[in-house]
Amino acid sequence: MxxxxxxxxxxxxxxxxxxxxxxxxxWQIATMPAGGSSVVVDPEYAKLVGAAAATGSTTALPTPADxxxxxxxxxxxxxxxxxxxxxxxxxxxxxxxxxVLLGFALAALVAVPxxxxxxxxxxxxxxxxxxxxxxxxxxPLAWMPLALYTIKDSAISSIFVIFICSVWPMLxxxxxxVAGVRREWLNVARTLEVGPFRTAFxxxxxxxxxxxxxxxxxSVGIAWLVIVAAEMxxxxxxxxxxxxxxxxNLSIANIVTAILLIGVVGLxxxxxxxxxxxxxxxPE
Amino acid sequence: xERPLISVEGLARRFGDLSQPAVFEDIWFGVERGEFCxxxxxxxxxxxxxxNVLAGLDSPSEGAVIVDNxxxxxxxxxxxxxxxxxxxxPWLTVMGNIAFAVxxxxxxxxxxxxxxxxxxxxxxVGLKGAEGKRPAQLSGGMKQRVGIARALSIQPKxxxxxEPFSALDALTRGMLQDEVLRICADTDQTVFMITHDVDEAxxxxxxxxxxxxxxxxRIAEIVINTMPRNxxxxxxxHKHPQYYAIRNHLVEFLVNRSRAFDAEIAEHGYDPRRPxxxxxxxxxxxxxxxxxxxxxxx
Numbered sequence: 001m002x003x004x005x006x007x008x009x010x011x012x013x014x015x016x017x018x019x020x021x022x023x024x025x026x027w028q029i030a031t032m033p034a035g036g037s038s039v040v041v042d043p044e045y046a047k048l049v050g051a052a053a054a055t056g057s058t059t060a061l062p063t064p065a066d067x068x069x070x071x072x073x074x075x076x077x078x079x080x081x082x083x084x085x086x087x088x089x090x091x092x093x094x095x096x097x098x099x100v101l102l103g104f105a106l107a108a109l110v111a112v113p114x115x116x117x118x119x120x121x122x123x124x125x126x127x128x129x130x131x132x133x134x135x136x137x138x139x140p141l142a143w144m145p146l147a148l149y150t151i152k153d154s155a156i157s158s159i160f161v162i163f164i165c166s167v168w169p170m171l172x173x174x175x176x177x178v179a180g181v182r183r184e185w186l187n188v189a190r191t192l193e194v195g196p197f198r199t200a201f202x203x204x205x206x207x208x209x210x211x212x213x214x215x216x217x218x219s220v221g222i223a224w225l226v227i228v229a230a231e232m233x234x235x236x237x238x239x240x241x242x243x244x245x246x247x248x249n250l251s252i253a254n255i256v257t258a259i260l261l262i263g264v265v266g267l268x269x270x271x272x273x274x275x276x277x278x279x280x281x282x283p284e
Numbered sequence: 285x286e287r288p289l290i291s292v293e294g295l296a297r298r299f300g301d302l303s304q305p306a307v308f309e310d311i312w313f314g315v316e317r318g319e320f321c322x323x324x325x326x327x328x329x330x331x332x333x334x335x336n337v338l339a340g341l342d343s344p345s346e347g348a349v350i351v352d353n354x355x356x357x358x359x360x361x362x363x364x365x366x367x368x369x370x371x372x373x374p375w376l377t378v379m380g381n382i383a384f385a386v387x388x389x390x391x392x393x394x395x396x397x398x399x400x401x402x403x404x405x406x407x408x409v410g411l412k413g414a415e416g417k418r419p420a421q422l423s424g425g426m427k428q429r430v431g432i433a434r435a436l437s438i439q440p441k442x443x444x445x446x447e448p449f450s451a452l453d454a455l456t457r458g459m460l461q462d463e464v465l466r467i468c469a470d471t472d473q474t475v476f477m478i479t480h481d482v483d484e485a486x487x488x489x490x491x492x493x494x495x496x497x498x499x500x501x502r503i504a505e506i507v508i509n510t511m512p513r514n515x516x517x518x519x520x521x522h523k524h525p526q527y528y529a530i531r532n533h534l535v536e537f538l539v540n541r542s543r544a545f546d547a548e549i550a551e552h553g554y555d556p557r558r559p560x561x562x563x564x565x566x567x568x569x570x571x572x573x574x575x576x577x578x579x580x581x582x
Contacts, residue, residue: 184367184371185371187339187341187367187371188371188373190340190341191340191341191359191360191361191365192359192361192389193359193361193388194388202384206373206376209375282420283374283418284420
């Protein structure tokens with residue numbers, strides 16, 4: 001059984017590698033510059049739109065090799081600062097991560113206690129349900145103008161947008177988890193004359209923890225999706241701003257690098273929360 | 285009037301408004317200190333509801349339960365409950381589950397003292413070595429042992445058990461019954477237990493309260509188990525001279541009389557405050573005086 005499983009993992013890995021090579025090869029063939037065309041171009045024009053576009057090649061898309069070189073340069077020097085519009089990709093990622101974590105933490109501070117209240121009280125649940133149902137489907141970016149107008153600070157506004165998009169999954173999952181705590185566990189606490197606070201922390205919280213963690217995992221995923229768009233709007237710093245800035249520079253290689261990094265960081269965030277979730281999960 | 289330790293007085297419970305028939309009504313009985321009392325009846329007659337009222341988890345529509353001369357108005361550490369579905373907290377270990385109860389009972393105790401006290405009760409139910417296991421790693425019988433240890437560890441004035449062995453296989457059930465019998469005798473515990481198993485009632489109980497079918501269920505009569513505790517052993521229970529008389533009486537009640545009790549009291553009269561007390565076991569060993577054998581040998 002173990003051997004079979006191993007061989008399946010091995011085969012899947014080989015297949016992944018083959019798919020990856022196929023994509024890269026196709027890409028390479030599609031973007032190869034037409035060989036030998038030595039058109040004379042104005043060097044300033046070439047500098048402005050990129051060598052490939054200036055030489056009259058049909059596309060400005062870089063080859064995989066170009067991307068590799070770009071990634072390598074970013075890895076070699078991720079934290080440089082050469083002026084406000086030219087910062088290393090590591091610094092940009094750190095800005096984005098900082099915003100996401102701050103907004104996410106604030107959302108958790110609000111959503112978990114409020115979700116507890118909603119889950120414990122059918123009255124509060126019914127009273128707040130219309131608000132949640134209406135506000136939940138609103139795109140977080142729709143809040144941006146309102147946030148910019150009221151907060152008058154673009155950095156805090158983007159954190160607010162992260163907050164508002166992270167809050168709903170955590171709120172709903174916490175309420176759901178708390179409301180679903182088995183009656184018999186609560187009865188155990190009641191017959192032991194456990195006070196309300198101790199019951200909340202020692203019985204309800206551990207019982208609902210797996211559901212709450214699932215909500216957090218969904219939230220952090222959405223927050224990481226939203227931060228890129230929010231930073232494109234707000235500008236200044238962050239990986240979203242980096243992508244937009246490189247679009248203005250028409251540096252596709254940098255954009256592709258950023259896309260790959262956004263994907264990898266999103267994966268890491270998800271994996272960290274998945275690992276945390278296994279710590280609080282209990283078999284029944 | 286001297287009240288027993290637990291005194292159930294005029295209890296009734298209906299779900300919904302007053303127009304609904306009561307599940308049970310006019311329930312009167314008592315449990316003496318140190319006594320093992322079983323409540324027996326068909327499902328749906330409100331047995332579990334009565335136990336929940338005794339535990340303080342449910343409140344009656346009418347009547348009251350007096351424990352130690354005080355009317356109960358909620359759960360108490362004096363009344364430990366052993367739940368039908370063990371109700372262990374799955375994220376805690378065996379030790380954690382019992383320590384949770386112990387530290388609820390004595391909030392001032394430090395960790396070491398709590399663990400030491402908990403360990404004593406883990407040993408008592410024969411779970412030594414399993415302290416670090418989670419409930420999911422335990423068999424059904426072991427889980428119920430943890431439930432018993434948790435209830436005993438808070439050293440309650442009485443134990444309330446809701447069909448504690450019904451989810452177990454016959455072999456495990458028998459072993460646990462023996463242990464409960466031993467532990468209750470050692471600690472002189474007052475126990476109120478719900479069951480629908482006639483043999484379990486005869487093995488464990490000193491008194492067996494019989495309940496009629498719902499709705500409007502009531503206490504039909506109280507059977508005194510005249511077999512002394514030290515003569516009740518699971519393996520040779522059926523050899524005891526009184527066994528079949530008591531068993532037949534209980535089975536006869538569950539099969540026929542629990543259904544037709546209204547007709548029975550129309551004929552003989554019925555005082556819900558003093559349900560009839562019967563001793564079917566004694567009738568088997570000492571036939572009533574008026575029954576004279578037809579032919580005497582000497």
